[in-house]
Amino acid sequence: MKALLIQPDYPLDHKYNPKNALLLPPLGLECIAAQVRDVAETRIVDNRLHGLSWIKEEIGKFRPDIVGISSCFSFGIEHALGLARIAKEQGAVTVLGGWHPSLLADDVLASPHVDIVVRSEGELSFRELVQRGSPVGVAGVSYKEGKRVIHNPDRSFADLDTLKLPSRDLRVNGSRHAYGFFGYPVDVVESSRGCPYNCTFCSIHRFYRRTYRHRSVTHVMNELREIRKRCRSVYLIDDNFVVNPGHVSRLCDEIIRERLNMVFMTTTRADTVVKHPELFKKMAEAGFILVFMGLENFSNASLEKLNKQLSFKQITAAIKILHDLGFIIQGNIILGAALSDTEADLERTIRVAKHLDVDITTFSLLTPFPGTELMERVQGEGLLLKEGGAWRDFNWVTPTIRYPHITPDRLATYHLKAYEEVPFFSHPGRRIVRILRARHFSFLIYRLANWETLRGVVLMLANSLHRFLNKRRRPAT
Ligand code: B12
Numbered sequence: 001m002k003a004l005l006i007q008p009d010y011p012l013d014h015k016y017n018p019k020n021a022l023l024l025p026p027l028g029l030e031c032i033a034a035q036v037r038d039v040a041e042t043r044i045v046d047n048r049l050h051g052l053s054w055i056k057e058e059i060g061k062f063r064p065d066i067v068g069i070s071s072c073f074s075f076g077i078e079h080a081l082g083l084a085r086i087a088k089e090q091g092a093v094t095v096l097g098g099w100h101p102s103l104l105a106d107d108v109l110a111s112p113h114v115d116i117v118v119r120s121e122g123e124l125s126f127r128e129l130v131q132r133g134s135p136v137g138v139a140g141v142s143y144k145e146g147k148r149v150i151h152n153p154d155r156s157f158a159d160l161d162t163l164k165l166p167s168r169d170l171r172v173n174g175s176r177h178a179y180g181f182f183g184y185p186v187d188v189v190e191s192s193r194g195c196p197y198n199c200t201f202c203s204i205h206r207f208y209r210r211t212y213r214h215r216s217v218t219h220v221m222n223e224l225r226e227i228r229k230r231c232r233s234v235y236l237i238d239d240n241f242v243v244n245p246g247h248v249s250r251l252c253d254e255i256i257r258e259r260l261n262m263v264f265m266t267t268t269r270a271d272t273v274v275k276h277p278e279l280f281k282k283m284a285e286a287g288f289i290l291v292f293m294g295l296e297n298f299s300n301a302s303l304e305k306l307n308k309q310l311s312f313k314q315i316t317a318a319i320k321i322l323h324d325l326g327f328i329i330q331g332n333i334i335l336g337a338a339l340s341d342t343e344a345d346l347e348r349t350i351r352v353a354k355h356l357d358v359d360i361t362t363f364s365l366l367t368p369f370p371g372t373e374l375m376e377r378v379q380g381e382g383l384l385l386k387e388g389g390a391w392r393d394f395n396w397v398t399p400t401i402r403y404p405h406i407t408p409d410r411l412a413t414y415h416l417k418a419y420e421e422v423p424f425f426s427h428p429g430r431r432i433v434r435i436l437r438a439r440h441f442s443f444l445i446y447r448l449a450n451w452e453t454l455r456g457v458v459l460m461l462a463n464s465l466h467r468f469l470n471k472r473r474r475p476a477t
Pocket residue numbers: 010012017018019022023024025026027028029031032067068069070071072073074075095096097098099100118120121122123126190201202203204237238239332363364369370395396
């Protein structure tokens with residue numbers, strides 16, 4: 001049996017496409033591969049690095065029996081279906097997994113190019129599917145039988161410590177050097193799945209059926225030790241890294257005790273920072289340097305409508321605590337967070353963002369992703385702009401909701417205005433001085449003076465030069 005796993009490209013033509021700055025390894029597929037490679041010859045290809053014709057050729061050469069395609073972003077589903085068509089034309093059984101197919105299995109199976117959908121966590125379902133060679137009786141999968149769609153019962157979630165570590169060795173030709181932040185190598189680790197909060201715009205409670213699990217400190221440490229051999233920067237990509245402060249504290253103790261001297265980035269909520277400042281002090285000591293926070297909005301009324309369980313006061317307090325500890329903060333802000341918003345509300349949001357001094361600010365439009373309470377509301381009230389599956393608009397830059405007081409064009413204009421008025425990373429000198437002041441000199445020396453970091457800087461410079469030359473070669477359009 002041969003299994004090919006494909007990571008689709010992002011079909012987004014926007015000047016603020018995060019792919020231009022941050023390209024992360026296909027962790028979901030590496031998790032699936034680890035679990036299946038002893039029962040099938042397994043390969044991973046990444047369409048973000050290789051074009052469709054290369055992938056077509058790879059399928060032709062490898063001749064897989066089964067092709068698994070990851071489709072986490074709704075805006076990428078049409079592109080993922082295109083890949084499924086290519087695979088199907090070459091005779092493979094096609095399987096889609098990830099957030100979009102899991103939450104809309106019927107929709108996705110309506111495509112003639114898709115045979116099977118693996119819902120939610122994929123490792124054990126995909127393994128069983130490959131072993132049996134048929135979806136019949138495999139928990140957690142949906143498939144077609146003639147014209148009928150069969151949804152097998154959900155699979156119980158795995159004990160995360162029993163899953164094998166992701167197959168990073170299957171990364172394709174030289175791509176170890178392509179993943180990262182502007183070419184600087186960054187690897188990804190997931191330490192938990194699920195989140196106990198219930199924000200109206202987030203689908204996590206549907207995807208993980210209101211559960212939360214974390215891996216043991218030992219299991220995560222095993223993975224960090226492996227990664228450290230070639231890369232010293234890790235993004236812990238949990239949706240909400242600090243759900244269990246005691247557990248995070250124990251993980252930090254281990255990282256400090258073993259002197260891993262790595263640099264970590266992760267996610268958190270502003271109220272968690274305010275409630276546990278001592279934990280963030282320990283995280284800083286362990287090497288955490290950047291935290292991503294969904295700040296979402298600065299109006300308490302809007303935050304309440306999003307059910308974020310957060311206040312503006314907590315946001316400003318968290319920023320102060322994190323800056324005093326020498327953290328870089330990446331904050332995301334939702335424009336049009338309340339359906340009753342007016343242009344004056346958008347103006348106010350941009351104005352506050354400008355003065356808040358978050359280091360890296362990103363803006364998203366409120367988007368009703370599948371499986372969210374927001375989608376139910378917007379659909380129920382007939383406020384969806386394009387009924388009927390224009391999924392490519394469900395990114396974060398295209399208006400998808402009809403607001404009573406703002407036209408879609410004005411909303412899009414405000415989104416661009418937000419990016420223009422609040423620079424992505426302004427005053428780098430001032431920010432670097434703040435970090436140097438807050439962190440011990442030894443902290444920086446231990447993390448910067450090593451071969452992996454030096455190699456990373458060289459790769460980043462080479463990457464920048466490559467981009468610069470490419471831009472000069474390409475005629476302006
Ligand atoms: C890291 C991350 C990012 C990274 C990049 C991710 C990447 N792949 O390059 C960054 C920060 C750039 C990012 C950005 C955004 N993200 Co994001 N991101 C995530 C996050 C937190 C983790 C992804 C991950 O690696 N998970 C770990 C792996 C192990 O899990 P997994 O990929 O889900 O895979 C498992 C299953 O899904 C399944 N599976 C997946 N693929 C396959 C394939 C097969 C064949 C099988 C059998 C199974 C299977 O099995 C895997 C193992 O169990 C997810 C949420 C999450 N927890 O997954 C959101 C998530 C994917 N992001 C989301 C969104 C909305 C965005 C943004 C649009 C946010 C915004 N600003 O509004 C942007 C735009 C992205 C872009 N491309 O431009 C949504 C997508 C919702 C949707 N329906 O579209 C998610 C689900 C978050 C959420 N809770 O709502 N994101």
